[in-house]
Amino acid sequence: MKSHATAQTMKPATAAKKLGVYLPATPAEFQEGVVSRAELNELQVNPPEWLRALRETGPHPRPVVAAKLGVSIAGLARGGVTEALTTEQIDALKDAAPEWLTKERATQAEVRKETARIKKRDAERAAAED
Structure with missing residues (x-):
């Protein structure tokens, strides 16, 4: 067939x-x-x-907005950004650097740092088992 x-x-x-x-x-x-x-x-x-x-x-969807701002999608929601934004609006937000954006960027940096630490730890454990 x-x-x-x-x-x-x-x-x-x-x-x-x-x-x-x-x-x-x-x-x-x-x-x-x-x-x-x-x-x-x-x-x-x-x-x-x-x-x-x-x-x-743009307008850009939320995942793109979050990436351009260096925050998570949840961080956008916590900051009150629920709609699509244009590149101009994103740049204005970056320039204004509201408190929520600074906080969410720091949170995102900590998450990336922790993820890297865990990945390194797991690689070391896997290497030790071999």
Whole structure:
């Protein structure tokens, strides 16, 4: 028996997440259709102007906002940021350096430091067992 290869497709929300863009800011034809794996790969390799503009100026989804600010998504929520932000708004937040942002950045730095310590400890334990 021969199986027929079917193109994998995904919902626009999934494709937007993989592309790192805010779905409501994408063109209507992107939001209303389905995206095949080949189309997603093409968008990543040769992004159209709308995708380049969204990646550059936003609005950006929360994971991208959090990464640009150097905080966690939960840290954004604790700081009261619940909506998508543009690059300009993110830069303004960085410049203003509100207390919550400074605190969340410090928390994120501690989390990264602890994660590195645990990874190192586990590698040493694994090496000792060999």
